[in-house]
Amino acid sequence: MEKEITAVMALxxxxxxxxxxxxxxxxxxxxxxxxxxxLHQALKDGQAVDLLDEILAGLLEYTQVHFAGEEALMEQYGYPDYQRHKQTHVDLVRQVEDIYAQFKNGKQLQPISVMQFLVNWLTNHIKGEDKKYTSFFKGKGIE
Known part of the structure; x- marks a missing residue:
């Protein structure tokens, strides 16, 4: 009897x-x-609730390190949209901190909602906001 092989598709x-x-x-x-x-795979496996703490903590760490790096380069090279871009970072960090605080205070979060939030942020911020700085940084010799 042959085993059925199923590919794990990334979200x-x-x-x-x-x-x-x-x-x-x-x-x-x-x-x-x-x-x-x-998180998507954990949802499919029925283990998402168990991973929420780790994912949210990782996201907070990610935002702190990543945003600090972006903002430092923007400030260093005089990125013209720096203040507005920085504010989008501040807003996101507040959202993540709020979600994490709710989770830590015992609120039942829906893993699917957290995942949708992450997907929306990823597509809207990276594709919409971060892509705007590519030509600016490339013009400064940053690869």
Whole structure:
């Protein structure tokens, strides 16, 4: 009897549409994609609730390190949209901190809602906001 092999499909595949062509930021964005895919797989396996703490803590750490790096380069090189871009980061961190605080205070969070939040943020922020700085940084010689 042959075994049926099923491929595990990632919710979000890393591809050119997500790349900002600044290596350090692309590497960090891939970490977020991996977190979303991990939560998606845990949902499919019925283990998402168990991973929420780890995923949310990882997302907070991710945002602190990643946003600090983006903002430092923006400030260093005089990125013209720095203040507005920074505010989008502040807003996201507040949202994640709020979700995490609710979770830590015993609120039942729906893993699917957290995953949808991450997917929406990923597509809207990276594709909409982060892609705007690519040509600016490339013009400064940052790869």
């Amino acid at each position: 979000i595949e890393w591809n050119q549409s997500l790349k900002v062509d600044i290596q350090q930021f692309d590497d960090q964005h891939q970490q977020l994609v991996a977190m979303v895919n991990r």
